[in-house]
Structure formats: structure tokens, C-alpha cells
Amino acid sequence: MTINPGRQGKFSIIASVVFLGAVILAACHSEPPRISIESPKAILSPVIYGEAMVAMTIRNDGGADVLKGVSTDIPGAKVSFHVMEDKRMGQVATVDINGGSSTVFKLGGSHVMIEDMPRTLVEGSPITLTLVFEKSGEKQLHLKLEKAPAMPTDEHKD
Ligand SMILES: [Cu+2]
Numbered sequence: 164m165t166i167n168p169g170r171q172g173k174f175s176i177i178a179s180v181v182f183l184g185a186v187i188l189a190a191c192h193s194e195p196p197r198i199s200i201e202s203p204k205a206i207l208s209p210v211i212y213g214e215a216m217v218a219m220t221i222r223n224d225g226g227a228d229v230l231k232g233v234s235t236d237i238p239g240a241k242v243s244f245h246v247m248e249d250k251r252m253g254q255v256a257t258v259d260i261n262g263g264s265s266t267v268f269k270l271g272g273s274h275v276m277i278e279d280m281p282r283t284l285v286e287g288s289p290i291t292l293t294l295v296f297e298k299s300g301e302k303q304l305h306l307k308l309e310k311a312p313a314m315p316t317d318e319h320k321d
Contacts, residue, residue, distance in 0.1 A: 196260065197225035198299045205277070205290055206270065209311040213282065216245075217275035217292055217306070221266040230258040230266075232295035233275055240280045242292070246273040260296070270312070286310050 201220040208214035235242045246255045268274045292304040
């Protein structure tokens with residue numbers, strides 16, 4: 164039996180490329196997340212006293228992570244994640260942060276909701292928000308409450 168050396172050579176190159184691809188893919192899955200929070204803003208509700216929402220972009224240049232909690236230093240305030248699904252807003256316990264993605268929290272979309280803020284907090288008041296990621300741990304945001312943009316929002320009508 165004679166083996167054509169040219170053909171076998173070609174086959175082993177293909178095999179190594181496939182193998183290398185599998186190795187790279189496996190490495191991607193175990194890659195740690197690299198989270199950065201871009202342009203965070205705490206915006207006061209234009210309609211409801213004591214409510215504010217936080218907009219930001221969660222950029223992840225690494226592997227997948229999960230945003231599993233949020234808290235604030237504001238006494239008595241309640242803070243949660245609100246996500247838009249089929250034009251309806253609902254509270255969720257966690258937000259998946261895919262690898263190599265940007266997750267946008269914004270007015271009229273998914274956002275962090277702050278409720279029951281004391282009346283002493285007004286435009287310009289400083290607040291601290293702590294985001295808790297499953298793998299990346301805690302990220303603290305130091306923000307100042309801002310007035311809502313002039314355009315009205317139909318959020319939280321219900
Ligand atoms: Cu909300």
C-alpha cells in the first residue's frame with residue numbers, strides 16, 4: 164500500500180487547524196470577564212417624587228458574567244433591575260452579561276430603578292450604587308442625581 168504523502172500532509176494540516184480552533188474556543192469559555200461601566204448617570208424621575216433610574220453601558224471585553232445584584236447607600240431606598248421585554252417593563256433578579264458585549268441601560272429601556280428615596284435627595288445630591296457581578300465582584304459607582312431630560316417619558320405609568 165502506498166500513501167500519497169502530499170495528501171496526508173494536507174490532511175494533518177486540516178486536523179491541526181481544527182484542533183487549534185477547539186483549543187481557542189475552550190480558552191474563550193474560561194476567559195475571565197473584563198467589565199467596565201461607561202457613562203453612568205442617575206436620572207430623577209420627572210413624574211414620581213423619590214424615584215430615579217440609572218443609565219449606563221456595561222462593557223465586557225472578556226468572558227461572560229452575570230449581574231446578580233445592586234444596592235445603594237441611600238437610606239430606606241429600594242433598588243432593582245428593570246428590563247424591557249416586548250415593550251413591557253418588568254423587574255428581574257439578574258442580568259446576563261455576555262462575553263464581548265455591551266449591555267445598555269437607558270431611559271425607555273432596561274435600567275436600574277431606585278424607589279422610595281428620602282425627600283432630602285434632590286438634583287445634585289451624591290449617591291453611591293454598588294453593582295454585584297458573579298465573577299467580577301463589586302463595582303461602585305459614585306453619581307450625582309440629575310434632572311430628567313426635557314422630553315417626557317411614559318415609564319411607570321402603571
Ligand atoms: Cu423602572
